[in-house]
Amino acid sequence: MYLGRVVGRVWSTVKNPGLEGKRLLVVQPLTPELEDTGKPLVVTDSTGAGSGEIVYWVRGREASFAFLPEEVPSDTSIVAIVDEIHVNRKKRADR
Amino acid sequence: MILARVVGSVVATRKDPRLEGKKLLVIKPVSPEGKDEAGYLVAVDTVSAGFRETVLAVSGSSARMAEGCKDRPVDTVIVAIVDEVSMDAGSKQR
Numbered sequence: 001m002y003l004g005r006v007v008g009r010v011w012s013t014v015k016n017p018g019l020e021g022k023r024l025l026v027v028q029p030l031t032p033e034l035e036d037t038g039k040p041l042v043v044t045d046s047t048g049a050g051s052g053e054i055v056y057w058v059r060g061r062e063a064s065f066a067f068l069p070e071e072v073p074s075d076t077s078i079v080a081i082v083d084e085i086h087v088n089r090k091k092r093a094d095r
Numbered sequence: 096m097i098l099a100r101v102v103g104s105v106v107a108t109r110k111d112p113r114l115e116g117k118k119l120l121v122i123k124p125v126s127p128e129g130k131d132e133a134g135y136l137v138a139v140d141t142v143s144a145g146f147r148e149t150v151l152a153v154s155g156s157s158a159r160m161a162e163g164c165k166d167r168p169v170d171t172v173i174v175a176i177v178d179e180v181s182m183d184a185g186s187k188q189r
Contacts, residue, residue: 008127008182010098012151015175016141016161024096024151024175026127026182040127042096042151051183061156073153073161073174076096 003030018073032087044074054082097152099124113167127180138171151175
């Protein structure tokens with residue numbers, strides 16, 4: 001699972017029936033220190049996350065499990081909205 | 096999921112029987128701002144996408160969950176035609 005920030009939305013009218021009614025968001029992956037890392041990507045949202053929110057998302061087949069028993073063709077999905085992150089910066093610097 | 100633009104099509108006569116009747120397109124990944132990114136992919140189309148349209152493709156084993164692709168040998172499927180991508184003001188543009 002990865003951290004990310006919601007930075008945009010995607011609109012689509014014509015889509016596979018499995019994606020109907022699913023929110024599509026653009027997420028920028030983040031480090032635990034909340035710095036951008038890597039390229040933004042499009043994900044389905046199972047939590048109702050809003051723009052600017054810190055979320056965590058899963059990649060792969062598991063992304064569609066968030067919508068079970070529906071079979072949603074998605075390989076990246078937001079599964080939680082993050083309240084707080086605690087990182088022991090000192091320990092990380094020691095590594 | 097991959098944001099991409101349709102840049103071509105693939106024609107194949109001899110193929111796995113489970114791919115028969117499936118439209119194959121060549122897509123090029125793009126950034127949310129619409130800029131081209133590296134590489135190309137061949138994807139099965141489930142939404143009748145056309146040339147130069149921006150689409151959303153799903154890859155890996157999730158691709159087989161798309162309607163019409165169950166138990167077929169595919170790993171990249173076009174599942175949506177993108178109308179618009181809106182980025183929040185203040186987010187870093189790349």
